Amino acid sequence: MSSRPTPTPWPSSRAARVARARPPPTHATPSPPAAAADPAPTFTPVRPRPDGGPVAASRCLRAHHCAPHLLGAAWIPMWYFLNLYLQQVLGYGAFASGAALLPMTVLLMIFMTAITARxxxxxxxxxxxxxxxxxxxxxxxxxxxxxxTGTFLVDVLPASLVAALGMSLAYIPAMMAAMSGAPQEQAGxxxxxxxxxxxxxSALGLAALTAVAMSQGAGEPAKLPALTDGFSSAFVGAAVIAAxxxxxxxxxxxxDKAAAQAQAAPASHGEQVGV
Known part of the structure; x- marks a missing residue:
């Protein structure tokens, strides 16, 4: 017997042509279907709710913002410049100037706790x-x-008590009016x-009136008339803000009657629709 190896058969000419024409296999991941593709971002316009939305203050609340804003812009600068007048013009020390403001504090406590609410x-x-x-x-x-050349009893005490009386009358009602103008879910x-x-x-008022006082002579502490004119200009500016x-x-x-009717309207509407 012959020991020659058996020759490998060659493919026919037709099979070879088919093999050459067929593209080589690829291992690429097939593309996802159109439905699974990420959609293009869309922007839906958000229309405001008629009632102002869950985080928007009511119209009544927005109308009440001016009172606390201007109240702070007039009240805080008054304390600041009154302390400066007592110390730099009248020559009071830190403790004495603080004690001179105690009558205002006592009047505020009495009116705010016992009289203003009534x-x-x-x-x-x-x-x-x-x-x-x-x-x-x-x-x-x-x-x-x-x-x-003024004195505490003549130039400071009477005027400061009048200002404190005005503050005690306006502060709590302004805060309560602003709070009552919002629905219950918007109280926070x-x-x-x-x-x-x-x-x-308070911050804006103090900054603005400090600029006014400096421009009118408050920047010259060695000259008492100029210093007093600067403080006086600041008091005038605070008075304009309060007015x-x-x-x-x-x-x-x-x-209050209109505000109460506005608050009662949503409640009655909720009862009609069975909320």
Whole structure:
């Protein structure tokens, strides 16, 4: 027997042509179907809700923002410049100037804890806010008459008590009116907005009136007449801010009756639809 190996058969010419024409196999992952492809981003316009939405303050709340804002812009600068007048012009020390402001603090405590709430229940918030701001403006105008040779009992005490009386009448009603203007589910939002509004107004008012005082001579502590003129200008500016707040309250703030009707309307609507 022959030991030659058996030759490997070659494919026919037709089979070879088919093999050459067939594309080589690939291992690419098939593309996902059109339905599984990521859709193009779409933007749907958000229309505001008629009731203002769950995180938007009501129209009544927005109208009440001016009172706390302007109240802080007039009240905080008054304390600042009154302390400077007592120390730099009248020569009081730090402790003595702080003690000189105690009558204002006592009056504020008495009215805010025992009297303002009763007056608000009888007359409503709007008269107290407007009247308090105008009374604060009157006290500030009185303080603007300070002199380099003035005294505490004549130049400071009476005017400061008038200003404190105006503040005690306006502060609590302004905060409560702003809070009551919001629905119950927006009470937290209303509280944050009111506190922020008061603090921002205080900061802006102090910055603006400091610039006014410096431009009118408060930057020259060695000259008491010029220093007093600067403080007096700051008191006048604070009085203007308080007066503007009182006028805005009278013109734009709705009365308690209208606010109560606005609050009762959603409740009655909810009862009709069975909410």
């Amino acid at each position: 007056l608000m229940g009888r007359f409503g918030a709007k008269p107290l806010i407007a009247g308090g701001l105008l009374l604060l403006a009157a006290g500030l105008l009185w303080l603007s008459a300070v002199e380099p 939002l209303a509280s944050g907005i009111v506190n922020t509004t008061y603090n921002v107004g 503007v707040g009182g006028v805005i309250t009278l013109l734009l703030m709705r009365g």
